[in-house]
Amino acid sequence: MPTDKPRTKYLRRLPLPYATALRLRDAGIADEVIAERVGVDLDALATFMRVAEAKLAAVAFEQPPT
Amino acid sequence: MIRQWPLVGRSEELAVIAEATRAGAQRARGIVLSGSAGVGKTRVARDAVAGCGPRNARRHWIIGTASARSVPLGAFADIASDFGPDPLRRVREVIDGLIGATRDGEVIVGVDDAHLLDDLSAFTVHQLVTRRLATVILTIRSGEQPPDAITAIWKDHHLPNLELQPLSLPEIKDLVEQVLGGPVHSLCARRLWQYTEGNALYLRHLLDDEVKAGRMAQRSGVWLWDGQPRLSPTLAEFVETRIARAPRPVRDVLDALAVTEPLDTDVLAAVADPDALVEAESLGLVRIDSRARPATVRLAHPMLGEVRRTNSLRMRRLRGRIATELARRSETDPRELVRRAVLTVDSDLAPDPALLNAATWAAMQLLDLTLAETLAERAVTAGSGIEAKLTHVMALTWQERGQDAEAVLAELADQTSGPLRVQIALLRALNFAVILGQTTSAERELDEEVPAEDDAAQVLASALRALIDVVRGHAGSAVERASTILAGTPANDLAQMLSIFALVQALGELGRIDEVESVANSGYRLADRSAEVSHLRVPLAFLHAYAFRPAGALTQSDATIASIRRDTLDVPFEGSWHVAESWHAFVAGLSAMNRGSLVEARRLSQESLADVGSDHGGRMRKRFARLWLATVAGMAGEAADARREFTPIQRWDADPDARGWHAERSIAQAWVCAAEGAVSQAVSIMRDAANQERRLGRPAWEVLLLQTATQFGDHTTAPRLAELADHVQGPRAPAAAAHAAALAAGNGDELVGASRQYEAFGDRVAAADAAAQAVLAYRRAGLRGAAMNASATIQRLATECQGAQTPALRAATTPQKFTDRQHEIISLAAQGLSNKEIADRLAMSKRSVEGHLFRASQRVAANTREQLISILNGG
Numbered sequence: 001m002p003t004d005k006p007r008t009k010y011l012r013r014l015p016l017p018y019a020t021a022l023r024l025r026d027a028g029i030a031d032e033v034i035a036e037r038v039g040v041d042l043d044a045l046a047t048f049m050r051v052a053e054a055k056l057a058a059v060a061f062e063q064p065p066t
Numbered sequence: 067m068i069r070q071w072p073l074v075g076r077s078e079e080l081a082v083i084a085e086a087t088r089a090g091a092q093r094a095r096g097i098v099l100s101g102s103a104g105v106g107k108t109r110v111a112r113d114a115v116a117g118c119g120p121r122n123a124r125r126h127w128i129i130g131t132a133s134a135r136s137v138p139l140g141a142f143a144d145i146a147s148d149f150g151p152d153p154l155r156r157v158r159e160v161i162d163g164l165i166g167a168t169r170d171g172e173v174i175v176g177v178d179d180a181h182l183l184d185d186l187s188a189f190t191v192h193q194l195v196t197r198r199l200a201t202v203i204l205t206i207r208s209g210e211q212p213p214d215a216i217t218a219i220w221k222d223h224h225l226p227n228l229e230l231q232p233l234s235l236p237e238i239k240d241l242v243e244q245v246l247g248g249p250v251h252s253l254c255a256r257r258l259w260q261y262t263e264g265n266a267l268y269l270r271h272l273l274d275d276e277v278k279a280g281r282m283a284q285r286s287g288v289w290l291w292d293g294q295p296r297l298s299p300t301l302a303e304f305v306e307t308r309i310a311r312a313p314r315p316v317r318d319v320l321d322a323l324a325v326t327e328p329l330d331t332d333v334l335a336a337v338a339d340p341d342a343l344v345e346a347e348s349l350g351l352v353r354i355d356s357r358a359r360p361a362t363v364r365l366a367h368p369m370l371g372e373v374r375r376t377n378s379l380r381m382r383r384l385r386g387r388i389a390t391e392l393a394r395r396s397e398t399d400p401r402e403l404v405r406r407a408v409l410t411v412d413s414d415l416a417p418d419p420a421l422l423n424a425a426t427w428a429a430m431q432l433l434d435l436t437l438a439e440t441l442a443e444r445a446v447t448a449g450s451g452i453e454a455k456l457t458h459v460m461a462l463t464w465q466e467r468g469q470d471a472e473a474v475l476a477e478l479a480d481q482t483s484g485p486l487r488v489q490i491a492l493l494r495a496l497n498f499a500v501i502l503g504q505t506t507s508a509e510r511e512l513d514e515e516v517p518a519e520d521d522a523a524q525v526l527a528s529a530l531r532a533l534i535d536v537v538r539g540h541a542g543s544a545v546e547r548a549s550t551i552l553a554g555t556p557a558n559d560l561a562q563m564l565s566i567f568a569l570v571q572a573l574g575e576l577g578r579i580d581e582v583e584s585v586a587n588s589g590y591r592l593a594d595r596s597a598e599v600s601h602l603r604v605p606l607a608f609l610h611a612y613a614f615r616p617a618g619a620l621t622q623s624d625a626t627i628a629s630i631r632r633d634t635l636d637v638p639f640e641g642s643w644h645v646a647e648s649w650h651a652f653v654a655g656l657s658a659m660n661r662g663s664l665v666e667a668r669r670l671s672q673e674s675l676a677d678v679g680s681d682h683g684g685r686m687r688k689r690f691a692r693l694w695l696a697t698v699a700g701m702a703g704e705a706a707d708a709r710r711e712f713t714p715i716q717r718w719d720a721d722p723d724a725r726g727w728h729a730e731r732s733i734a735q736a737w738v739c740a741a742e743g744a745v746s747q748a749v750s751i752m753r754d755a756a757n758q759e760r761r762l763g764r765p766a767w768e769v770l771l772l773q774t775a776t777q778f779g780d781h782t783t784a785p786r787l788a789e790l791a792d793h794v795q796g797p798r799a800p801a802a803a804a805h806a807a808a809l810a811a812g813n814g815d816e817l818v819g820a821s822r823q824y825e826a827f828g829d830r831v832a833a834a835d836a837a838a839q840a841v842l843a844y845r846r847a848g849l850r851g852a853a854m855n856a857s858a859t860i861q862r863l864a865t866e867c868q869g870a871q872t873p874a875l876r877a878a879t880t881p882q883k884f885t886d887r888q889h890e891i892i893s894l895a896a897q898g899l900s901n902k903e904i905a906d907r908l909a910m911s912k913r914s915v916e917g918h919l920f921r922a923s924q925r926v927a928a929n930t931r932e933q934l935i936s937i938l939n940g941g
Contacts, residue, residue: 015234015264039208043220044100044227047082051228054078 010059018052025049071270072244075237076110079228080117083110086226087118087174087201094195094224096202098180101230104267107205108178110230114203115176123172123201126164130182141177141187157190165199173200180204181212188213195224232264241266245273246282246289251673252651254282254291263367286675306373312349315342317374320351320365324374325385326409328355328362336391337384379414386413400428400597404437411444419450426457430601435465452478452486459493464601466685468501488523491515495530496564501685503724505534522558525551529561532568536575539725539762544572552588559596563589567602567609574613575726577766577794583622586610604630604649611653616729616766618798620660620828627653648674652687659694662830665868667698689715689727693734700737701831703871705897708738729755729767733774740778743893745873745886747908749780756786765794773802776809777835778873779886784810797827805836814843814852821859831870834863838878883937888922891915896935 011019017038024034035042073080086097097114099107115125126145134140139156145163165173177183177191192215194200204219206212208229220227233241239255250258262268276282282291309317318338323329331354334343343363346352351370355362365371375381389409392402407425410418422445429438438461445454455478462471475494482490491511498508508530516527528551535544548569556562566589573582586606593603607630614623631650655670671691692711699708712734732755736748752775759768769790772783784806791803801823808816817840824833837859844853860878864870877886884892894904901919905912919934928934 013234013236015231015237017231040229041100041220041227043223044098044229047226047228051078051082054081058078 006060007056010056013059014052014055018048018055021045021049022052022056071109071266072241073106073109073113074241074244075233076106076230079110079230080114082226082228083114083203084118086228087114087203094198094202096195096200096204096225098204098206098220098225098227099230100206100208100227102208102232102265104265105230105232106266107207107230109266111176111178111203111205115174118203119172119174119201123174124164124166125174126176128175128177128187130177130179130187132182135182135184138184138186139190141183142190157186157193160190161193161199164194175200175202177202177204179207180216181206181210183213183216185213185215188215191216192219195219233259233266233269234264235259238262238264238269241269242273242289246277246284248284248287248289249669249672250289251291253673254289258291286672288672288675309351309370309373312346312351313342315339316346316349316351319343319346319363320370321374321381321384322388323352323363323365324371325381325388326405327371328364329388330360330362332360333388333391333395334363337387382412382414385409386415389413389415400431403428404434404441407441408437411441417444417448419445419448419454422448423450423454423457426454426461427597430461430464431597435461435601439465452482456489456493459497463493463497463501464605466501466687468497468685471497472502485520488516488520492523492526492530495527496533499530499534499537503537503727504721505537505723506721508534525554525556525558526561526564529556529564529568532565532572536568536571537724537726539575539728539759539764541572541575541726541762541764544568545576545578548572559592559599562592563596563599563602563606566592567606570606570609570613574616575764575766577617577769577790577796577799579614579617579619579622579766579795582610582613586613586626608649608653608656611656614796615656615660616770616798617794617796618770618801618827618829619796620657623660624657627657648687652691655691655694659698661828662701662832662834662867662870664698664702664831664870668695668702671695671698690730693730696734697737700734700739700741701867701872702869703741703876705738705741705743708734708741712738725758725762729759729764729771732771736774736778740873741871742897743873743890744907745778745890748873749775749778750909752778753780753782760786765790766796766799769794769799769802773798773805773832776802776806777832779809779839781810797823798829801827801829801832805832808836809839812843812846814840814847814849814856817843818856818859821863825863830863830867831872834860834867834870835872835874837863838872838874841878880940883926884922888918888925889938891918892922892934892938895919895931896938 011022014022017040021034021038021040024037029037031045032042035045038048040048083097083099087095099111101107112127115127119125128141128145130141134143137143139160142160142163145160164175175191175194180188180191183191191202191204195202196219202219202225204216204225206216219225235256238259239250239252242250242255242258258269258272262272273282276291282289284290309320312320315338319334319342322334322338331340331343334340343352343354347354351366353364353366355364386409389406392406392409395402403421404425407418407421410421422441426438426441426445429435429441439458442454442458442461446458448454455474459471459474459478462474472494475490475497478490479487479494491514495508495511498504498511512527512530516523518524528547532544532547532551535541535547545568548565551561551565552569556565566585569585570582570589573579573585586609589606589610590603593600593606607626611623611626611630614620614626630653651670652674655667655674658664658667658670671694674691675688675695692715696708696712696715699711715731715734732751736751736755739745739748739751752771756768756771756775759765759771769787772780772787772790776783776787784803787799787803787806791799801820804816804823805820808820817836821833821836821840824830824836837856840856841853841860844850844856857878860875864875882889890908891904894907895901899907901912901915905915908915919931923929923934926934926937928937
């Protein structure tokens with residue numbers, strides 16, 4: 001899991017909906033709100049978040065903190 | 067273009083799908099892929115169906131369509147068509163058809179557009195999933211109402227639902243580059259991304275059309291899109307279907323925004339129904355930004371505008387109404403002025419020469435020189451007369467389209483006399499001196515056409531003479547002349563700005579870099595307060611950054627480049643992006659070359675060339691960028707590329723008096739020769755060029771030229787560099803002097819010291835060369851440990867330089883089988899030169915060349931020329 005500062009940097013490289021969802025979850029926002037904000041069905045949110053985390057990890061892997 | 071588009075940016079999705087289709091016996095296998103039209107669901111689903119399960123699995127691909135929806139089990143017509151009367155039995159037959167009667171192997175079923183399935187087909191899919199009869203991969207378009215049986219599949223958690231998102235900018239760039247098979251200009255990639263909103267299907271249609279129409283084309287090795295797409299019929303259909311659902315008043319709102327956007331809500335309310343605006347927003351067709359006061363409205367997607375934009379009488383009238391409405395608000399912002407003029411041009415209103423003239427200047431101020439040119443042409447047609455013609459010439463000149471500007475000016479010169487002819491002479495001299503580099507013609511215009519008693523014209527003429535001095539390499543007199551003009555604080559802003567141009571450049575060439583900053587800052591202040599010269603802040607910024615190059619003040623140079631970036635990044639007027647961005651790539655390329663980031667420097671220089679449309683435009687930028695490309699290719703040891711970039715430059719530099727531009731050209735030429743292996747020729751080019759700079763009195767350039775000669779192994783540069791180090795400011799002169807002294811003395815430690823000095827100010831190629839020479843010096847002195855340490859340094863620096871391959875690095879890193887002279891001659895032979903050609907190139911006799919080749923052959927026991935070449939290349 002990337003530490004906070006690089007995480008912010010990596011989030012900027014993600015497609016916007018994933019970055020938004022991760023930021024909202026980091027801020028402790030409820031799933032219903034996240035789902036509504038990113039326009040995803042609440043039942044699809046769990047899978048969506050898994051993809052988001054995987055994409056974040058991929059960005060972190062490609063671009064280690066400088 | 068490749069037919070089968072690669073799947074880009076979906077690795078994580080495919081991993082999730084792979085897991086869902088691998089699920090064990092406890093739960094159903096498969097996944098629901100949802101997302102908007104064109105996002106790539108079908109492609110991902112097809113790949114998943116093909117890739118999951120065992121190799122011998124039975125695979126089916128079912129498609130839901132609007133037409134088959136009315137037929138029960140219509141989607142499965144190919145699977146089983148001979149049904150009995152019982153609906154449930156029919157379902158069983160379809161299932162049997164899908165999985166086979168024996169049920170002895172795994173079955174994968176892909177269902178595309180499952181939201182379009184009829185109820186019975188949906189029920190069949192539901193059965194396949196819930197009874198775990200097959201692995202099922204479904205696609206569903208977001209926002210549609212699928213049959214309940216399909217919704218239940220993920221609502222009841224039988225299968226996970228993965229909502230596919232549009233591709234991000236890096237993913238779109240990667241995809242386009244793979245499809246086109248070459249690098250894409252970063253800004254074009256951004257525009258493609260913005261235009262398609264990351265939608266793979268839109269991108270595919272758009273790319274197909276734009277490549278076929280030649281609007282997306284490769285220039286200087288980089289794919290470039292002119293950014294003015296026309297919609298293909300298929301793409302237009304997508305968008306029109308969406309709009310067709312909206313009522314007429316909403317379409318009126320879209321039409322107004324198709325004409326120009328953003329529009330303030332109050333302007334929009336004057337030309338369309340305010341209630342329709344609210345409805346347009348709720349339908350997702352427009353976006354309202356309420357942070358501004360009044361709120362501003364934009365189309366939700368640029369393609370909405372494309373399909374509505376026509377040149378019908380209705381739209382022309384609408385443009386006229388909006389232009390009239392905007393005029394009522396008496397805005398002073400140059401952007402509003404330009405917008406109003408552009409609207410008027412394509413409207414039912416009568417052309418307004420005064421508005422067009424004012425808007426031409428405003429467009430120049432906004433750096434949109436192409437638009438300025440168009441508006442000026444319209445002003446001429448509208449009868450604005452000579453004033454518009456002169457503005458037109460300015461727009462051409464500042465686009466560096468010297469030949470085009472001269473064509474207009476020559477015609478005007480023949481038709482005019484008196485004060486107008488003087489004005490034309492001044493413009494012509496500016497174009498000749500600065501853009502075309504024809505100093506004699508520039509001077510002739512000033513001498514013959516500007517009367518001595520015309521004080522106002524003489525100030526501008528004087529500023530132009532200072533620029534002519536710069537172009538001729540007379541930095542000292544340029545400083546004197548420009549300082550005198552500026553001391554008198556001339557009322558003419560252009561004269562002031564041109565004097566500042568001359569002064570900034572000449573001070574850099576003299577190595578008086580401490581004075582550069584304050585002069586440049588006075589230019590920026592002038593640009594801030596004067597609309598007439600505000601567009602010149604960008605060329606000033608380039609001269610400012612470039613002035614630091616010879617002295618090696620790279621930190622200051624980079625700070626200037628960063629500030630140009632800030633100033634031009636958000637130039638808000640549409641259409642000027644290419645000007646701002648290619649300038650940015652251009653100056654960033656300068657920085658990368660100064661610092662030896664060779665790959666980066668090549669990419670940026672290519673990008674800066676890519677947008678230079680016509681053969682005549684961007685002359686100076688093109689010249690510099692090609693020189694830098696030749697230089698960095700030479701530094702990377704890529705002889706053929708370096709020569710290819712360099713060759714056209716020789717043709718362009720027609721005026722022998724324009725010596726001010728020779729230093730950079732000589733550097734490029736020397737690096738080309740060095741890459742070809744003709745190192746002694748590279749050294750002599752540098753020595754000759756340094757001598758010319760000495761005669762001209764441009765010590766900062768002399769330092770850089772002598773430094774480059776030293777990098778090539780010239781042992782004779784130390785005394786002159788020691789003299790120069792005393793009066794040339796900046797870090798390069800002392801570093802080069804230390805380098806030259808250390809090389810002459812063959813002192814490894816001092817060469818390492820010089821390498822550190824170069825590295826400290828950022829010239830990493832010179833740092834690598836000095837370290838490479840240190841390795842050789844240590845080896846000659848038998849200091850193997852020190853040689854190894856220095857070798858580690860050169861390895862690090864060569865990597866940081868992104869693959870530098872200079873003569874010094876080659877000598878230090880590859881075993882030397884030949885003497886330097888033999889190496890040089892065999893390198894040229896390797897490029898196919900005959901002995902006579904080699905002799906001519908290296909200024910020696912043919913017999914000497916033959917002698918060197920003979921001794922080289924004896925040395926390595928080679929019998930033929932080809933063997934010698936092969937041994938040189940490591941064979």
